[in-house]
Amino acid sequence: MKNLAFICCLFVGAFACGGGGASDPYGSDASAPDGSDMDSGPTTDAGPSDASAPDGSDMDSGPTTDAGGESCACAASTDLVYVLGDDGELWTYDPTTHDFALVTASLGCAGGSLFSMAIGRDGIAYLMFINGDIQAIDVNDPTSCVDPGYATGQPGxxxxxxxxxxxxALDPCDKLYAHTWNGIGGFSQGPDAGRLGRMDADELVLTEIGLIDYNGGELTGTGDGRLFAFAGAPAQIIEYDKDTAEVIATDSLAMNLTNAFAFAFYGGDFILFTESDGDPSYSNVTRFDHDGDGSLTTVVTQAPIRVVGAAVSTCAPLVAAP
Incomplete structure (x- = not known):
């Protein structure tokens, strides 16, 4: 099984992404992006090359080494929110201006419909496909995929x-977390309906943390060590204890999950992507002010794409720019 050091040798200045969804809530039907017939397309500048906010201001996401001295610095542009479209397009979304920018029209992956994605501080993007396989890309060069060595189906x-x-908060080094969905029907909730897991970043070994009450959901994390899910019916933001899978806090939202949905943490807010009420082939963007007044505001009524996956690394700012 290959480790991350191998992957990073393949990617110079690597970065990564996370989120999920398509025509089923994660993108499991034929309308989701199919890597077998993606065409390459133009690229645009994904954003600043250092860990600054999209408006250019300095937004420090915290220390860059853990207590043991391991370097966990942020790769270029890992403070950006990345989103996936139905046709396998990779875009950035700027929460400060609400602008979308195309990175590439083709991810260069051959794995069928996309299911979820996650971005690490090192810039490696992990993409899960509907067959359960995971491929890795560099979002600075997202047209090339490699097999990172993940063995599907572990541990069930x-x-x-x-x-x-x-x-x-004192150790910025990150780990990958997993929120199960059994693939049957839509998302649901109930006692012990799902499981939370954690991936070893060196060997891509997935272990179960514990049972959770949500069958299906997306995850996003922060640079100070918090882990959140976007799940439930009606939709909720759930903060989990990363070691026990216990619920720390829950925020109920006046909205529902849709067939395609995703979210990301940015500057104290959650950026929520759900299908547009008027035309489900596009997405709405909603801002949930988590660390402020708790308001829920629609900031984009029709994105240029239907967002089937969204992610940002833990290099994203923890608080809004002054």
Whole structure:
């Protein structure tokens, strides 16, 4: 099984992404992006090359080494929110201006419909496909995929939403977390309906943390060690204890999950992508002010794409720019 050091040798200045969804809530039907017939397309500048906010201001996401001295610095542009479209397009979304920018019209992956994605601080993007396979890309060069060596089905996890979270406020090094979905019908909730897992970043070994009450959901994490899910009926933001899978806090939202949905943490807010009420072939963008007044505001009524996956690394700012 290949480790991350091998992957990073393939990617110079690597970065990564996380989120999920398509025509079923994660993108499991034929309308989701199919890597077998993607065409390459133009690229645009994904954003600044250092860990600054999209408006250019300095937004420090915290220390760059853990307590043991391991370097966990942020790769270029890993403070950006990345989103996937139905046709396998990779875009960035700027929460400060609400602008979308095309990175590439083709991810260069051959794995069928996309299911979820997650971005690490090192810039490696992990993409899960509907067959349960995971491929890795560099978002600076997203037209080339490699097999990182993930063995599917461990430990009885099939499909899962995923996201990175730092170890703690003092240890920025991150791990990949998994939120199961059994693939039957839509999303649901109930006692012990799902499982939370954690991926070893060196060997891509997935272990179960514990049972959770949500069958299907997406994950996003923060640079100070928090882990959140976007799940439930009606939709909720759930904060989990990363070590026990216990619920720390729950915020109920006046909205529902749709067939395609995704989210990302940015500057104290959650950016929520759901299908547009008027035309489900596009997405709405909603801002949930988590660390402020708790308001829920629609900021984009029709994105240029239907967002089937979204992610940002733990290099994203923890608070809004002044």
């Amino acid at each position: 996890f099939g499909l899962f939403g995923m996201g990175f979270a730092s170890n703690s």
